Amino acid sequence: MRILITGGTGFVGRWATAALAAAGHDVYVTSRNFLSMQGCEVIVCDLLRPEGLDVAFARARPEVVLHLAWYVEHGKFWDAVENLDWSAATIRLVSAAEKWGVRRIVCAGTCMEYDLSEGGACNEATTAIRPLSLYAVSKDSIRRIVGKFAADSGMEFVWARLFFLFGPNEHPNRLVSSIVASLLSGRPAKMTSGSQIRDFSDVRDTGEALAALALSKVTGAINIASGQPLRIRDFAEEIRVAAGNVGELRFGALPDRPNEPAAIVADVTRLRDEVGFRPIRTIRERLSETIEWWQGELDLQLKVHMRATYAVSK
């Protein structure tokens, strides 16, 4: 099957790309940068420019589109004006997909579309929608427009709501990566109270779930998550154990954010029963792998640093 993936070189997207390529599909990945990726063809184009879309569709002629690209700069994306750029780009993308005869389109949404004040597991059909940030409002609104358009034009439309992620290549300031980096480098990991409950998945499992979803016949909104409620405090302790019982976790060293939801957890019944997806590894196993990956990164950085020092001193 011919599949076009936007954001297919990103944190989540690379694993969806890898899974679909490994399954023997003709995978095309858009990127603004000239780069190569194993098992797929990279189409260099800018999705924020109208002509970029035609370049991508003309080359890929996809049956299925997996649209993961968005502005996700850590610490900035919640309220950034770039959410408007990507809203407009996504609308244009779905319009182009219809024009190019795409049969099925899967777009990335977010758990932040839900009303999180209730606290229970978020269900696609029964939990109210109440996005608060510009990011979440944009995602929710785009879902409404393109969902209606897809329904009218007979295109299968899927809205994959992602929850919390960790794994290789995570931005170093995010929760898991910052804890791991602190522990491995011997600094105490400064944390909030850690009382919040979140739904964490390894990004490799998320990528594989998205690949399975792209190949399935499931439509509509669907949670892509682990479905396991994890208290941040317990999760951090797991990380410390997986890292070899090293370092120190300082809970309460950072203030809790006001109005932060107490719990954000997914009901994954649809993902499990309709898509038939279950991750092969446990969260604990994935944490170990992630820590190994970070150890490799830190070793590499140390080597680069030492070589630079050696070269200078020589």
Added chain:
Amino acid sequence: MRILITGGTGFVGRWATAALAAAGHDVYVTSRNFLSMQGCEVIVCDLLRPEGLDVAFARARPEVVLHLAWYVEHGKFWDAVENLDWSAATIRLVSAAEKWGVRRIVCAGTCMEYDLSEGGACNEATTAIRPLSLYAVSKDSIRRIVGKFAADSGMEFVWARLFFLFGPNEHPNRLVSSIVASLLSGRPAKMTSGSQIRDFSDVRDTGEALAALALSKVTGAINIASGQPLRIRDFAEEIRVAAGNVGELRFGALPDRPNEPAAIVADVTRLRDEVGFRPIRTIRERLSETIEWWQGELDLQLKVHMRATYAVSK
């Protein structure tokens, strides 16, 4: 005050343009066509192209934007893919407005955003939102995104929900114009049962209300309408009387549309009390003026036709 109007040459927009120009403001109107309009400067640009926006803002440098442009082709706009183009264009427009330092932006919404199954007068704060067509879903979704963005960035944001309109230059296939044209040309006016209740305004009053709204400090969603429930059947009879008691109305000659809302009427408390707008003329007076306008048009068409016939026969 410097005011940029999109759609300012259109059915509604021309009257808003005229009202603001007459009040002495520096009015700039975007248009894809080279044309001139009294009292304002026409900026030739295509809002569907990103560079078109910069052309408009660089020239107008507006404090206030009145965004009325959209795809409104009669009989087609409800489900047209162009709704996606204008959704994307509107998102980009609001983003550009913020970048160019616009203080206040007024966008056109629609009564079709409301849940019309309840039947009461639609109130901005209390009536549920339940858009059904792609047009209405697009408008509603765009309101969510750009409303949130404007709130975050401190730009005054107004969402003017328009109801039913009639007046000069109306598309000849629409309700009032088709009745008038039939009656004036001696053909029976074929109608549905006429039992539906609608809120009709003259487009000149709507334009003036939008102008008053643009100059006011009112923000958020606001109904722009007459607030007068008119049964289509009674309204058609009014038209027949205003046309000089000529012609015949054939109620029931056309089938009622299934699932059509029984009543679509606005609560105009905000428009009346907060904007302070009241139309100077009654609906009946405006109907007479509209019919006069149509008579002039038909006379003109007849003259053109006769001249053409004369020229051919000569």
